[in-house]
Amino acid sequence: MPTNSSSPKSPRTILPDPRQSPRFAGISTFCRYPRTADVDDAHRPIDWLLYGVPFDSGVTYRPGARFAPRAIRDASQYVKPYHMTHSVGVVEKLSIADAGDAPVQPYALKETLDSVAAWARQQSTSHGGSGTPSRLLAVGGDHSIAYANIKATHAAQSQPLALVHFDAHLDTVDKVWGESWGHASPFRRAIDETLIDPKAMVSIGVRGPLNTPTDLEFARDHGVTILTREEIATNTGRSALSKKIREIGTRPAYLTFDIDAIDPAFAPGTGTPSVGGLSSTEALELLRSLKGLDIAGADVVEVLPDRDPAGITALLAAHIVFEILALDAARR
Amino acid sequence: MPTNSSSPKSPRTILPDPRQSPRFAGISTFCRYPRTADVDDAHRPIDWLLYGVPFDSGVTYRPGARFAPRAIRDASQYVKPYHMTHSVGVVEKLSIADAGDAPVQPYALKETLDSVAAWARQQSTSHGGSGTPSRLLAVGGDHSIAYANIKATHAAQSQPLALVHFDAHLDTVDKVWGESWGHASPFRRAIDETLIDPKAMVSIGVRGPLNTPTDLEFARDHGVTILTREEIATNTGRSALSKKIREIGTRPAYLTFDIDAIDPAFAPGTGTPSVGGLSSTEALELLRSLKGLDIAGADVVEVLPDRDPAGITALLAAHIVFEILALDAARR
């Protein structure tokens, strides 16, 4: 059972007092952070905007991730603000808010991605400081929405983003059933549009049967570093990741986390689960090892509540959101 | 599959436009009604305040109803505003808002009931018109919280309330394990304090094994009309209810709905389910037959999400909330 002591003084983000409103009470926002409309001037500009993208029209297999923002908001109520490993109080360092859900249109894939990108960009500008728009953390939704948040994040940068990518799959397919914008293709499109630099992209946790060995070709041809699930379990793989992180250095990096990077035991609630994945402990260690990166934007995607009977997938996703914020808090 | 046409013009309550924000999107409030803080002056005073009471410290058997306000908010997103049977647009007639959750203290039963009552009374006064405080609809939580909302509702009245009570159980026990304020006792206490008039109280759906026949005595001795589940299925029982409704007439009435009035097939997610209950169709018919009553306050209680694997209990509870509001809209 967890401690429940009082909140810290004068933080950058004001949380509801659990002495007044227990963690099972109240209208759910991500980690109990305030809605953007409820942030006063003293806590502005807002450093991070969290928002949901209740959208799963990009899937090729099992749909339902449109209900993930709600499930993750509910599961995140027990996320407290102090990170023990990084020794940092996330709400001390960062002003964070829940911007609600982006506008979506289930029948319109590309149009939705564009409107999400535009809306997010606008939110980022409105709630950020002059010259420093709020950083954007999107909670999917299927992986297609990564394109939208990458686009909105990139808009605030002067160069292509580095990409740290957790996933069982590469998501660099050109088209599926003639569609270029589905959840198999976000990084193909982001590379096409030079929103990200494939040479500064690393994919962690790739595994499972492929259609053909050519599935890996596009990524390898463009210089993407692929650390399969087998490789990342070894010291060699960990070293390769460290090296990549050092190469990225202070360049703005985008972090995209597909929950299927993690084994179905820890994350059953996802649309294309892949056996033999990361444990939650491995995933947290890997995330913490990214300390020092300048996370310019991020997403957590592919949670499917209808296949998550004990709620452990949404709980894990909520903590991954927190780990990402903690990386930025620890860097500052 | 339901219609999704545009919302009505100039309603008393503004709903998000489903064309912009589909019903699976956004931070969940009850039936997508606005939070109190988001209601502008043009839509004030607020006629009905809905609020959650995430509290289950009053239970004698299976706990967990503290998670019901969240589950019912999520399940209510598909509740639309026009009531076909009453031919009334609920948001046309009524200004409704979600006031969030009342303050609770899991370790303090009576203190919580008092603080909920005080908070609700204060909300009611703040958001209501002069002389016409907002009506209060509490979403439990266990049935103990009915006392609190009755107390807050009664404060705006000059006489004891009539009580229309749906339940498998009478809830008029004096004490359980020495405790006077648990979920077996709310109406005992409300009668003790003359918040309600037992002669204007009717309990519908009572059934199941008792400890002893004396369990019914207090209610019968005080003139409560008990319509057992067997009786209410008959024309005689329906007539007795109609007669009672006519007797109550224009007197302010409080409606309390324990979801266990309904059969476990329709409402599995509750703490003390009782077999052989009302069907959902019967429950809706009974609620609609109350048309004409002046519902001064209400609650919907005892939903237990952890025993509701397909979410049908929360969905039904959300619609009961809507039926209650529609009764008031239809009366006006």
Place this chain on the structure above:
Amino acid sequence: MPTNSSSPKSPRTILPDPRQSPRFAGISTFCRYPRTADVDDAHRPIDWLLYGVPFDSGVTYRPGARFAPRAIRDASQYVKPYHMTHSVGVVEKLSIADAGDAPVQPYALKETLDSVAAWARQQSTSHGGSGTPSRLLAVGGDHSIAYANIKATHAAQSQPLALVHFDAHLDTVDKVWGESWGHASPFRRAIDETLIDPKAMVSIGVRGPLNTPTDLEFARDHGVTILTREEIATNTGRSALSKKIREIGTRPAYLTFDIDAIDPAFAPGTGTPSVGGLSSTEALELLRSLKGLDIAGADVVEVLPDRDPAGITALLAAHIVFEILALDAARR
């Protein structure tokens, strides 16, 4: 929420005091009745022995009913002793005990049925009065076990038993896959051995697709009264049942209740669910209409906990056990 007042004075069965041991506490026995070993002389002879038969080797489709005795014991903790409709205190009138589970051998169908019958007969004699063995209520297990309990019940009688049979299926098949003793055949065998009198047998709730119309022939040829689910919903069917009950009169009757008589909405946890069945309310009414019959033995079978995610099937089964006991208490 239910009343929890004190237990009645000097009953024939001693229940644990819920003031000391709440209904969620303690090692589970059926309805909190004492184990046979715990019944003192003052409460002997024992009128009814309840026992489990954790056995499902008779099934033709989905197994798992071997776990039903445990699930029903757990679900029965909330069954209180006073029956409101019959106005009778079951523990006032009857000394009841839980005899534990009968010995079973999963790999040996007929041998198990014989050993269950012998064991039950021996229990009945040991715990009953001189000349009045305890009556036996078996909680299955699959329907094959009815044969065993009928055999043990019949041993105390001088004539074939009448049979009141609730079921979606007739269970009078001669053989399935060459096996004569499976759950499709108990009444075929009981008729073969003149343990029951087919002319005093009534099957209630029969429905669903058949292999061929000849499936009904054996029963009809032997004079079994079949009241299909469609018939029993009508006044004609109800009258036919009443007539049959009057014909049976004071003859010792055996009551067998296959939970699949009831619709899957109310009883999802069963091995061969059949849509369009009785509601729980209908089932309770039908059971209560049997008042006056001399129930010499009974069983409740075919509950399958692994398909009962909210526990409502086991709960219903527990109440059917109680209704059967109440029939006997009300008769005395």
Place this chain on the structure above:
Amino acid sequence: MPTNSSSPKSPRTILPDPRQSPRFAGISTFCRYPRTADVDDAHRPIDWLLYGVPFDSGVTYRPGARFAPRAIRDASQYVKPYHMTHSVGVVEKLSIADAGDAPVQPYALKETLDSVAAWARQQSTSHGGSGTPSRLLAVGGDHSIAYANIKATHAAQSQPLALVHFDAHLDTVDKVWGESWGHASPFRRAIDETLIDPKAMVSIGVRGPLNTPTDLEFARDHGVTILTREEIATNTGRSALSKKIREIGTRPAYLTFDIDAIDPAFAPGTGTPSVGGLSSTEALELLRSLKGLDIAGADVVEVLPDRDPAGITALLAAHIVFEILALDAARR
């Protein structure tokens, strides 16, 4: 427990012998009917082709019905061939086969509807007799696919079809989010294209909150008979249905069954469940009352396996398929 006797002799459809292959064994086809490729000449032409449409890109709320054909095939294994109420052996009268699943493209709504219609039409022609194409029963998928099967069915007819429509919703919306072909619109489109005759259309079970009263206007303006859930429960409503059935007479009729016509207790696994619906018993009675209609085509749609933890929704859907076939068998 059900009977398991031998299959009838020389039927029009050959079923696997349950004595060799129990009902839990084998690759699942609908009701164990043969695949089209396995039907020999002696059993051709095929009267009814059953096929799946694993498609849910038409939904406006919860997706997942693409997995329904598989779930319904599995749940249908226990459906036997003789219908007790109609006294007809379905496989005696009809040659039936499972044609597999139609080709679908998740990202292309209208294109998929067209390709399903074309494929179904082609199947119907190939496997039917000269001048008498096979009748088509589509198992969805969401309700958008009704348009496709209606189109394929209509192609074999010389006049618009009559339509018997079970649903909680009217599905005559023009557009949702600009899309004309989603699951809210199939009958709007079918009326637009005069595939069905609205004056010969009856919608049964309509209920629940609407956006505005205008939601009903299109249907009423075009002469659709709407029998709400409240109306159909009354003798008046039943008479109105009978009258409508008589009016349709021998005109070819299409039957479309949205599982949400039924109450969530009986059919929790659906995307837009609506409380207060038909019971399974009522639904079977209504279906059986259609006896005499010439069912030229049909569909059963909107089953969502991920919200169906005990499998009762898929089981009910499988039996509705059987009831539809039995209507045609009984007519011949």
Place this chain on the structure above:
Amino acid sequence: MPTNSSSPKSPRTILPDPRQSPRFAGISTFCRYPRTADVDDAHRPIDWLLYGVPFDSGVTYRPGARFAPRAIRDASQYVKPYHMTHSVGVVEKLSIADAGDAPVQPYALKETLDSVAAWARQQSTSHGGSGTPSRLLAVGGDHSIAYANIKATHAAQSQPLALVHFDAHLDTVDKVWGESWGHASPFRRAIDETLIDPKAMVSIGVRGPLNTPTDLEFARDHGVTILTREEIATNTGRSALSKKIREIGTRPAYLTFDIDAIDPAFAPGTGTPSVGGLSSTEALELLRSLKGLDIAGADVVEVLPDRDPAGITALLAAHIVFEILALDAARR
């Protein structure tokens, strides 16, 4: 599939013969150990008493652990008596019994803790030998009940107990919502009352977000050894634990195991799950590494059956109970 050979000869604890009563049969006691009332003189004094504490009024988040004793009794039926790693037959060495559930009062936290302590102490004295009361293993219930069992265990000792503590949380909070006795505080109270010696206390598996860094202060200030989840995964952490175990030496030690020490993948059924926890393999290894400690008392707490859909949490808890008993058997 497991071996099922005959039980060992002349053990200290008599188990039911699985040849007569399969492991799925019979009234469930912990691991099929006898009830205290069923232990004959030849098997007395009883070395270990297992008892349930069906109590969750100490929780700060999700309640329901009151149903854990029942779930763990059911899940423990497959626990056999011989421990392969320690090469010890637990029932050969130890007389063990199930004492049933302690008396609890849901509305009275401190009173219940006191009555549990008194009852357990009395049981321990009654069933133990002269001067050697039975050791007590409590199965919660929430973690608040650890205080009660520690108090009862301490009463048989002349010095404060050492404490080996598995948990994601420290549980040394002073008060939550003004309450001193909830599940966040048992070790704070036990230290206050010198029932345990904080310098001989080690907490294993601590992890997750905190409210503030001060959450750890009380424990650290009092000399508690904290081995976070990260630390215990390393050789350094393992060495620190070994060192602590050696320091404790022969001093009587109490072992408290909060199931949330383990990752939600392995133990989803708990009230405040914390991602990134121990695997079950790690937990078993850590428990086995305690060999040599004199375990004077123990508890296993915080199992929540309603969030344990496949029963794996209760199964794991049952095996942890067995591992604790095996530690004592292996030491003797």
Place this chain on the structure above:
Amino acid sequence: MPTNSSSPKSPRTILPDPRQSPRFAGISTFCRYPRTADVDDAHRPIDWLLYGVPFDSGVTYRPGARFAPRAIRDASQYVKPYHMTHSVGVVEKLSIADAGDAPVQPYALKETLDSVAAWARQQSTSHGGSGTPSRLLAVGGDHSIAYANIKATHAAQSQPLALVHFDAHLDTVDKVWGESWGHASPFRRAIDETLIDPKAMVSIGVRGPLNTPTDLEFARDHGVTILTREEIATNTGRSALSKKIREIGTRPAYLTFDIDAIDPAFAPGTGTPSVGGLSSTEALELLRSLKGLDIAGADVVEVLPDRDPAGITALLAAHIVFEILALDAARR
């Protein structure tokens, strides 16, 4: 999200084109391999026949594995053909087909094993090449069916088979409840009949409480190599396995995989789960380390869908099937 590119050219096995039939469409066969009846001459002889054995009459605890072939077929639809670690296209190298389910008789254990063996042998001969019968991979069902597939596999060999055995249990018990052919005994019988050579048998993952230490004696006395779960986690254990694999060399080996070798977190859906098992990652590594063995036959058993709420056990089993096939493809 996974890649979905086109299938390879001229493979030995033809898969449905996912561009026409998405992976959620169509009648399910194992991994979308064709039914035997659908394999044309160009793809014959068939190298591997996969078949189901829907049989669980051999269990000693929880039944239900009879539904596993169906669940695994459904869960296998997402298994693609190229193995990244072995760099081999399984369908390039091997002609594979789904032979459907073997004939079973639930009431006849030994008879079913014999008829399965005879049927499988006959399938193997019919679909194989001259002198090279098809290899057989059986999908259980409970572990008793391993005997049948071993017998059928052995029939094509001139010597006893080596056996690589993944399991929490040894399954070498002589009899349980007098039965010699249950799921505790398949390898005892196979050794008795010299179908396998115990000196070339290795059991991996054995763990958990035993009845007595003698449970291990038969295996050890016959020279079986037992690598407990603890041992296999160490380098010593891995070396012992490598040595054993080298000893087996080119001798025909049978691989039997009881899913309970794996921890309940990864494989909750099984009949006798045992805590502290292999992770899925460990299991995949161990399987891949067998590369070079001549796998002459195999089975994957003991999956129990009713205890697998998120489907992750069936998914893992499907991938184990694929890993076995990949071992053979990689060897060629």
